[in-house]
Amino acid sequence: MSAVIDHDHAHGHHDHHGGYGGIMRWITTTNHKDIGTLYLWFSFLMFGVGGIMAVVIRAELFSPGLQFVNPDFFNQLTTMHGLIMIFGAIMPAFVGFANWQIPMMIGAPDMAFARLNNWSFWLLPFAATLLALSFLMPGGAPGVGWTMYAPLTVQMGMGMDFTIFAVHLLGMSSILGAINIITTILNLRAPGMTLLRMPLFVWTWLITAYLLLAVMPVLAGAVTMTLTDRHFGTTFFNAAGGGDPVLYQHIFWFFGHPEVYVVALPAFGVISQVIPAFSRKPLFGYASMVYATSAIAILSFIVWAHHMYTTGIPVSGQLFFMYATILIAVPTGVKVFNWVATMWKGSLSFETPMLFALGFLFMFTLGGFTGLVLALVPVDIQLQDTYYVVAHFHYVMVAGALFAAFAGIYFWLPKWTGKMYDETLGKIHFWLTLVFLNMIFFVQHFLGLAGMPRRIPDYPLMFETWNKISSLGAFGMGLAQLLFLYIVVKCIRSGAPAPQKPWEGADSLEWTHLPTPVPYHSFETPPVLH
């Protein structure tokens, strides 16, 4: 079997950057690796911005009473923190992975629509600009929460309009990106790369892309209705005109719940690459993983009202959505089982990617369990809008998705840069992140159960201890990410050269068929697979 493709083709493609140099290379690039890099750095930047907001939020909550920010600004911070972390940090991070990895994993020359791919990325900084501008408007950024519920959104100042347009641009970016990913996967696979031979990461992205296509336009519709309610006299969310504020929530959560799987599925994909590699065993139950992922995606469309148990839906509705939600635990359980079974009797080693994957496994499962708790109507009526919900979704989004992103970065960084990161520092980063993360969020379960409401800058004295611990954890978590930045920069600048396949058990095409670092253009002719 010919392992590594020789890249000095005779057939003349142009120089690497097609004529543009310097900054213009990055602005005009159509190369999936460049665009992946852009996504990842952008994501890191947004992670920093959203992180600073989180630190300010936690500083305010360090003690009862009002210290640093006024309640209005506090609300603006929680809103922007949520929007930036979801749309600016987590989603682009996984699109970055998709860009780098999908073409290499399926033996494609690039993404199917390379120019469009560039646009998907370059919409993001402009959307971020709109979000940032909203802070400068009279009245500041909207303080409505990332869910942007009507009728509050109808009453906000100009900042709300900026946010709405930002959401439109973010949605466009996601839709164009999803079309690209679907087309790439369906049409650009190398001969022999049948659907059921694709690495699971590719599968999860295929399904995620469908979720995006189905729900991002719906979100665009929801915020468009908000916009016309604000400025053009429509009454979609106004009962006096025959509309209904609850309608907003239905439309939003029809988007919102699949959206959490947009965040989660690619994370599952990364974990499904990392765990087998460090267990030196193929993924257990590959086909069942594919089916479970599809089942999760389909079910995710019929559970949205579990976010609305307390906003006035009939009991029959509550029951339906409760059972549907609990049903999702079945395919999710299949996945967790398969990951554990992959490790069973494997020859395990615990490099940084594996540590993050294990961290993911434990804590994502915990987040799934609290999700089940919240899915129960009688319980949720108590817990809705408390810190318990905040704890739940941070376990799935941060301990879940973010940990998977870290696992992926450490896993593929050697391949992308051709250099190894510092293993010791990586492990330190993992342990610091793990400890601080649990400091921040574990105690929030207690706060929520005791009744502390979310999105409020003040609280009674009895909550002080847990809040102090949580805030200290947040400061530590922030600092630990500076270490991450250092590790990445150090790796790029002066890491030791990496071999073609630094991870013994890794078996997808980028490891087996491409040299390290991967050449700028890979698989311009499809690889031969057996």
Place this chain on the structure above:
Amino acid sequence: MTQNASTHGRQQHYSVPQPAPWPIMGSAALLLMAIGGVFVMNGTRAGWASIGAGFLLLVYMMVRWFGDVIRESEGGKYGGWEDLSFRWGMSWFIFSEVMFFGAFFAALFWARVYSVPDLGSIESNALMWPGFAPRWPSAGPAFEEQFTPMAAWGIPAINTLLLLSSGVTVTLAHWALKENDRRQLVLFLALTVALGVLFIGLQAYEYGHAIRELNLKLSTGIYGSTFYMLTGFHGFHVTCGAIMLTVILVRCIRGHFTPDHHFGFEGVAWYWHFVDVVWLGLFIFVYWL
């Protein structure tokens, strides 16, 4: 390369376009339009300048970007493999558009099935809106003025006929293209554009009539909201579709496309059919029932 070129009997080189400045130009245009839009909506008329600049930039960007694509296509850069990508891409783009309309249809159904009946329920009558009778079309309990809902069997029915026939003519044009009958192609395509433009004209006339004579406005409660937003977005899509058809018409006149290589034509035709189907939904649920 040669060794596997023969083994799989499929095109071996997928053409990946060169770097281009158009995407970021498009983003900049949208940013300008968004900022301008916010200012205009909040009463600062200077925002129009920004909207205008952004719009011009957007048009320029599209002309150049599509120009590149057309040149690449006519230059023979796209074979069957790329063609298939375009097909997937266009299909899923249309799917996303369907979901966008879905959100507004959902609002319509919600209002008709839940919110308006709820507002007329006994509790609501007793506590909030005494005397409000839930009837569709409704502009909600607080709407004082009289308005007349849009009747289905006037202009809307004619419009339905127009759009459906335009679906037929575009298909006839397609058949002609496949037979390489260029005269018929241009003829039927021109007819399609004409029907589309006629539709838009009638729709505009109907809006004028609704606002002036029926007192039916965007702000006429939930009926006005759903009516204008659904038909408005549809009209916007028809307008885009008509422009796209016109571009294709010009390309046909200039001799672009061959009987077996014409996805540009087909993509637009698909889009046109999509607009057609949405209209059927509108006609049934907005105008008729």
